[in-house]
Every structure is written in C-alpha cells, then in structure tokens.
Amino acid sequence: MISATDVPAEWAGRATRCQRLDMLPVECIARGYLSGLGLAAYNETGAVSGVPLPAGLVEASKLPEPVFTPTTKAAAGHDEPMTYAEVADLVGPDTAAELRRITLEVYARGASIAAARGIIVADTKLEFGRAADGTLVLADEVLTPDSSRFWPADTYEPGHPQQSLDKQFLRDWSTSIGWDRKEPGPRIPDDVVAAMTARYSALFKTITAP
Secondary structure, eight states, rough: OBBBBSOOOTTTTTTOOOOOOOOOOOEEEEEEOOOOHHHHHHHHHHHHTTTTTTOOOOOOOOEEEEEEEEEEEEEOOOBBBBOHHHHHHOHHHHHHHHHHHHHHHHHHHHHHHTTTEEEEEEEEEOOOOOOOOOEEEEOOOOOTTTTTTEGGGGGGGGTTTOOEEEEEHHHHHHTTOOOSSSSSSSOOOOOHHHHHHHHHHHHHHHHOOO
8 A cells, every 4th residue: 555645636535556566375364263264173173274272162262362374375266274384484484474473463453443442353364465675565455344353342252153244244145045155156135235334334433433
C-alpha cells in the first residue's frame, strides 16, 4: 500500500495506490484460538503446523499463547500446512524469523484493539512480498473478515462453533447446499449477500468506533 488518498480525483474514496511485490510463497497465519483447519490438525496429531499444543483442547479453545502456523500458498487447489522449519528452508532462516515475528505482532495488535470493543480475533492470515529493493513488505489485506475469524466476545463459549462475523457464514452456507468446492461456484442468493453485508458492516462499525 502506498496511499489511500493520493489517487485521481475521479477515483477518490474507492481506490488505493499500491506497488507490485515479488510475493513469498507462504501464507502466514497467527492463531490465538483453535478452529478451522487448525482444529482438524490438532484432533489428528495434537499439533498445528508442527507446533505441539496442550492435550484436552476443544473447538474454539483459547491457546496458551498465539502460535505461528504457516501454510503453502497454492496456485491451484488447497493450501497445505507447513512447519516453521519448512518455511526456513524455503525462504531462509532470517526471512522466516521475520515472517513469524511480524505475523504474531500484527495479530497481537489487532486482537488487542478488537478485544477492547468486545470482539475476539481467533486467527488471521497475512501475506508478504519483497519490493524492488529487496525490502520485506506486508502485502494484501490485513485483519479483514475475509482473512480472519471474528467472534463476539459476549457469546463466546468453547466446545462448539462460534457466531461468526466473517466469511465463515458464507462457508457454512455453501456447505449447507452441498457445494463440492469445485468451479464454477454456486450463485449466491441476494438474502445471503445481504446477511454477509450486515455482518461485515456491524463488525466494521464495532471495531472502528471511537
């Protein structure tokens, strides 16, 4: 991101100026709670991306501390879990250390802001690339409901799926109609779009409230 304001007048308020990056082939995920693919991996192995977790955790359990659980960045198909050692082998140990450090710091900052407004950030995904001069740059979306799990704190209760204020609502709908996750995807009905919009709007207003 370069600027959200320094854009041609005819695009003001609906455009941003960005730079192209050489993207790193790693999805950088920070998890503070156990859910989604992390829960599935834990139930199978007791670990997520090679990070061992305490026994006895259930769906939506809060982890003792946030963990870095990267995945591959697949050009097609599904992303696959990676261990930290695999990330280091792929991008080098110094870059791997920076990816982990920045990912956990961004998550901690976002989770703290959201918690003060009654919202839990269960996990989030970040992506990074290198600028032309080789600088490591945080890229793509950051702490959005498309890249994170957001739960209302006042209804949080581990042991079952949580009320979602993110794209999990759309995932659940697509599962309910039996979509096999192959293209072409189903047409999303207007009422589902409206419900998603309402969730995203409520989340935005809650987190950005003065």
